[in-house]
Amino acid sequence: MSIDPSLYRQVLGHFPTGVTVVTATSADGTPIGFTIGSFTSVSLDPPLVGFLPMTDSARWKAIEATGSFCVNVLGHEQAELCWQFAKTSITEPFEGVEWQKSPITGSPILEGAIAWIDCTIEGVIDAGDHQFVMGRVVELEHAHPDLEPVPLLFYKGKVGRFHHE
Numbered sequence: 001m002s003i004d005p006s007l008y009r010q011v012l013g014h015f016p017t018g019v020t021v022v023t024a025t026s027a028d029g030t031p032i033g034f035t036i037g038s039f040t041s042v043s044l045d046p047p048l049v050g051f052l053p054m055t056d057s058a059r060w061k062a063i064e065a066t067g068s069f070c071v072n073v074l075g076h077e078q079a080e081l082c083w084q085f086a087k088t089s090i091t092e093p094f095e096g097v098e099w100q101k102s103p104i105t106g107s108p109i110l111e112g113a114i115a116w117i118d119c120t121i122e123g124v125i126d127a128g129d130h131q132f133v134m135g136r137v138v139e140l141e142h143a144h145p146d147l148e149p150v151p152l153l154f155y156k157g158k159v160g161r162f163h164h165e
């Protein structure tokens with residue numbers, strides 16, 4: 001049975017996700033990062049998380065070569081970063097972005113991210129035109145509750161914010 005690609009995109013677009021920027025630092029010190037919506041928690045014991053990059057993604061290849069990555073969960077005020085780190089036409093996505101190196105892997109932690117999860121690459125599984133990347137969590141932190149962090153959400157091709165009922 002064949003599935004129409006545009007219907008697949010439309011239907012799957014009805015599933016909302018958070019927005020993350022997955023980062024790493026290359027051997028020559030250059031920061032790398034791209035927008036990822038397919039981030040998920042995987043296991044508590046051992047602590048594992050995952051995401052699915054496209055197999056032909058240049059930025060994923062660059063991140064894979066470092067052996068580690070940091071997942072930055074974007075807050076609702078960071079919509080601009082969502083697009084800045086997704087467009088291949090923007091070759092210097094870190095321009096104008098404040099960041100610091102994570103203590104263990106040295107991957108960029110973006111200023112204003114509401115949470116970050118620093119990982120070493122535990123495994124990579126082929127999954128059609130994507131790969132499933134499993135990361136072992138080595139360190140993680142969230143914004144202070146007093147800051148009342150609100151996540152950025154992605155739904156049907158657009159970004160928005162979360163409201164409690």
Ligand SMILES: Cc1cc2nc3c(=O)[nH]c(=O)nc-3n(C[C@H](O)[C@H](O)[C@H](O)COP(=O)(O)O)c2cc1C
Nearest residue numbers: 034035036037038052053054057058059086088154
């Ligand atoms: C909200 C949002 C979520 C995204 N999620 C993913 C994802 O889970 N996997 C992926 O491969 N690309 C995802 N992308 C697209 C990548 O960010 C984009 O294709 C990538 O940065 C292009 O980099 P490249 O130069 O490595 O090809 C997403 C884009 C947006 C705007």
